[in-house]
Amino acid sequence: MKVAIARFYTNNLSEEVKKGQKEKIAQGWRPTSPVTGYKTIGEKGRKIHVINEAKAPLVRKMFELYSTGNYSIKALVEIMYKEGLRTNAGNKFGKSIMHTHLSNPFYYGKICWNGEIYKGQHEPLISKELFDIVQKKLIRRSDYPQYKTHFPVFKAKIKCDECGGTTTWETQKGHWYGHCNHYKECNQKIWVRQEAVEDQLFPLFEKFSPKNEQMLDWLIRAMKENHEEEIHYNAKQRESFNMIIKNADRRIEEAYKDKLDGKMPANLCEKVMKDTAKEKEGAIESLAKLSQSRTAYYEAGYAIHELALKASKIYKSVEASTEDKRMLLSYIFSNLSLNAGKIGANYTPAFDFLAEWAPELNSTFELNVLGSNKAKGGISASPCPTLLRDQDSNLEPED
DSSP states (O other): OOHHHHHHHHHHHHHHHHHHHHHHHTOOOOOOOOOTEEEEETTTSOEEEETTTTTTTHHHHHHHHHTTTTOOOHHHHHHHHHHOOOOSSSSOOHHHHHHHHHHOGEEEEEETTTTEEOOOOOOOOOOOHHHHHHHHHOOGGGGGGOOSOOOOOTTTTTTTTTOOOEEEEEEETTTEEEEEHHHHHHHHOEEEEHHHHHHHHHHHHHTTSSHHHHHHHHHHHHHHHHHHHHHHHHHHHHHHHHHHHEEEEHHHHHHHHHHHHTOOHHHHHHHHHHHHHHHHHHHHHHHHHTTOHHHHHHHHHHHHHHHHHHHHHHHTTTTHHHHHHHHHHHHEEEEEETTTTTEEEEHHHHHHHHHHHHHHHHHHHHHHHHHHOOOSSSSTTTHHHHHHHOOOOOOOOOO
């Protein structure tokens, strides 16, 4: 009898705990201890998780570094330990723990519980876009280099155009040489020196580069003139998202009533409400993005053109480390290939756009300086609206 009573008490306690956890999640809060980068505040029964100002910058840097594709998990563990990211016991993160942290949607505002994803009320540490980039890097592990104290700029950056194998780099007499690792049978036998690869890439930097720094000032004025057009566009988008949210609320309410009245199977009603809730959530997130600061919009447009202008100078700088160069290449090129010593390159979407836009921009700027641009509508007339409609402010590297 005592055993039966004890079992009943244990089962009842377990059920009560589960009910409490479910209610906590429904309120948008994580029912267990905080993840790295957050801390717990509040009284018992009303505790919530808020950002830990001491560790949050380190967690953001962890995601940003891994998103570049320049680090393996093992390398990231070592780097973040040196930066000061430790476990609660003050120890170094293990590779599995680091991987778990990089995979945790809690950092962009969601709660993963029993395989389900719920919307959280806590403040996100990173954007959903950055999280998605990191997930792609985690899945495509073969693209990432094993960490070494000294490694070449182009390690794991260039693939054989014939067989698709990653180019292997070896040092001889103080210089790095790359060659195909013959992942599959191919005829590529030429070894190419790192400096020869760089000489082929520098002209590609010029394709997307604005003419000079004066052009950047001219460009930012053009962007501000075009602000009125985008205000109208955003208003239309905001109206569309609000309509989606309104319709989603109506469908969820109708499905709930049908469930109570028995007009539809309960499982079908649940599916309709769940799918509609996801649609509503996506519209809310998109609506929030439209409300972001205009300053960020201008800064993003200016920053990518400034990077395009100074890319070659940054790469050639004696102060640029191997990591700096690798990160720059990640921003500019989506992939590089090698065929008979010749480099093939594809730009990331932002720089692919700039490669087409820069010649027109430079030409328009020269006409404006000469006083030949008589187009009505100011300095932003003609090409600038094209830039502002298509420009992607997300500067994260593509896979």
